[in-house]
Amino acid sequence: MKRRAHIAMVSIPAHGHVNPSLEVLRELVARGHRVTYANDASFAEPIQQTGAELVPYPSTLPREGVADRQWPEDTIGQLEVFLKDAQEQLPRLRAAWEQDRPDLFLYDIAGYTARILAENWGKPAIQLSPTFVAWEGYTEEMAPMMESLRAAPGGADYYRRFSEWLRDSGVAETDSTLFVGLPPRSLVLIPRAMQPNADRVDTRRFTFVGPCLDEQRVHQGTWSRPSHAKKVLLISLGSTFTNQPAFYRQCMAAFGDLPDWHVVLNIGRHVQRSELGELPTNFEVHAWLPQLSVLKQSDVFFTHAGMGSTQEGLWCGKPMLAVPQATDQFANADRIVELGVGLRLDTEKATAAALREAFQRLTTEPRFVERAAAIQRELRDEGGAKRAADLIEQALGG
Numbered sequence: 001m002k003r004r005a006h007i008a009m010v011s012i013p014a015h016g017h018v019n020p021s022l023e024v025l026r027e028l029v030a031r032g033h034r035v036t037y038a039n040d041a042s043f044a045e046p047i048q049q050t051g052a053e054l055v056p057y058p059s060t061l062p063r064e065g066v067a068d069r070q071w072p073e074d075t076i077g078q079l080e081v082f083l084k085d086a087q088e089q090l091p092r093l094r095a096a097w098e099q100d101r102p103d104l105f106l107y108d109i110a111g112y113t114a115r116i117l118a119e120n121w122g123k124p125a126i127q128l129s130p131t132f133v134a135w136e137g138y139t140e141e142m143a144p145m146m147e148s149l150r151a152a153p154g155g156a157d158y159y160r161r162f163s164e165w166l167r168d169s170g171v172a173e174t175d176s177t178l179f180v181g182l183p184p185r186s187l188v189l190i191p192r193a194m195q196p197n198a199d200r201v202d203t204r205r206f207t208f209v210g211p212c213l214d215e216q217r218v219h220q221g222t223w224s225r226p227s228h229a230k231k232v233l234l235i236s237l238g239s240t241f242t243n244q245p246a247f248y249r250q251c252m253a254a255f256g257d258l259p260d261w262h263v264v265l266n267i268g269r270h271v272q273r274s275e276l277g278e279l280p281t282n283f284e285v286h287a288w289l290p291q292l293s294v295l296k297q298s299d300v301f302f303t304h305a306g307m308g309s310t311q312e313g314l315w316c317g318k319p320m321l322a323v324p325q326a327t328d329q330f331a332n333a334d335r336i337v338e339l340g341v342g343l344r345l346d347t348e349k350a351t352a353a354a355l356r357e358a359f360q361r362l363t364t365e366p367r368f369v370e371r372a373a374a375i376q377r378e379l380r381d382e383g384g385a386k387r388a389a390d391l392i393e394q395a396l397g398g
Helices: 015-030 041-048 075-097 113-121 138-151 155-168 176-181 245-255 291-296 307-315 329-339 352-364 366-382 384-397
Strands: 006-010 034-039 053-056 104-107 125-129 186-188 206-208 231-236 261-266 283-286 300-303 320-322 342-344
Touching (some): 006 015, 015 307, 034 041, 053 075, 104 113, 104 384, 231 245, 231 291, 300 307, 300 352, 342 352, 366 384
Parallel strands (some): 034 053, 186 206, 231 261
16 A cells, blocks of 8 residues: 555535545545545534535535524625635634645645645645536636626626735646646546536546445435335435425325336425325325435436436436526536436426426437446546546655
8 A cells, every 4th residue: 555644634514525535535444545525513423424624614605504694695705604614714724734744635625725725735735626617718708707807897807806816825827717727636436427518628637537435324224125116216305495395295196106106206305295295105204305316226316416416317327307496407408308318307397297208218229228227337437536536645755
C-alpha cells in the first residue's frame, strides 16, 4: 500500500453535495489513509460513518431545519450567499489545518476554499464534481448568460468582490468563473453518458469515474419485494419537490389493481397519506424509503430526474419515465430521452391516461430495456469509488 496520507475534504451541508463522494472517502479510509472532512456539524453522521473525522464549521447557508435562512429568489442573491459562506469558512479552515496540513485536498464544486488553501500551502487539490463539468467552448457559449448576470442588479459588484477576495487570498486565477468552473484536476462523479458535449470535455483536466454508490446502504434499511409481485413499479419524486398529491392520485388511477404489478409510491414528507383517499390494493405508500434497495428489485422507475435518482436508475439498468420538477431535472429528463432509456412527461400533462400510455411503451418496446442494459454496463466500467481512490493515490505519489 502507498504511504498513509492525510487527505482533507471540503463541502457544504447539502445532500446533493455530500452524498456523491461519501464512498470515495470510505474507500480511502479503508486503504489506510486519514481523512478529515470540513462541513457543518449537521452532516456529522454520514461523514463519520465513512471513517472520516469531521472538521466542523458553522455554515451560513440556508437549509432544511434552519428556519431563519431562506434562499434569495434572484441568481445574484443566491451567488452572494455562497460567497459569504466561503469567505467566513476560509479563515476557520486555515486555522483548523494550519498545524495539521493535509497532503492533498479534495473538494466539492462549492467547497472551493480547499483550492485556495492547497495553492497557498503548495499541496495538490482535486475537485470531486457531483454534476456536469465545463467543455471546450463552454466559456464562449455561456458568455451571453454571464453578461446578463453581470448586468443584473448587484452583478458587477458581486464579481468584482469575488475577484478581489481571490486576489487577496493569494491564488493565481482571479476570474471567479474560471476559478470555480475550471479546476486544474477534477474527478467527475456522474456517468459520462449524462454529460453534455462529452466529446468536448478536456480529459487532461476531467476524468469520469461515474457514480460512487454504496449498494448495501445498511444504515438506510432494506426493502423486500412481495412474494406475490410479478413486476414492480417504483414511483418517486425524490425528497424535496414532493408536494404533488394530484400527481400521486393520477398514478393511483392509472395503475391501481393493474394485474401482476405491485406499485411502490414515495410521497415524501409534504403530503399526508390521508390526502390520497383509498389506496388500491396493489399499492404501498411511503414518506421515505431506501430507494436503491427498492430500485434494484423493480422493473420500471418513474422519477423526478434528479441527478442522484437518475444515476441510480441508470446504475440499476431500469427503463425510466422522467417527471421533472425543478432545477437540473428538466435537462436530466431530456438526457434520459436522448439516451433511449426512457420517456419524459411533464407534471401538468401527467394524467392517468398519459401515465398509462408511457408505461405501456416502457414495458412493451424492447429498445428501452436494451438501452438501459447497455448504459448500465458503461457505468460499471467507469470504475466508481475504487478508480477514484486509485487516481487520488496517484496524485499523492506525484
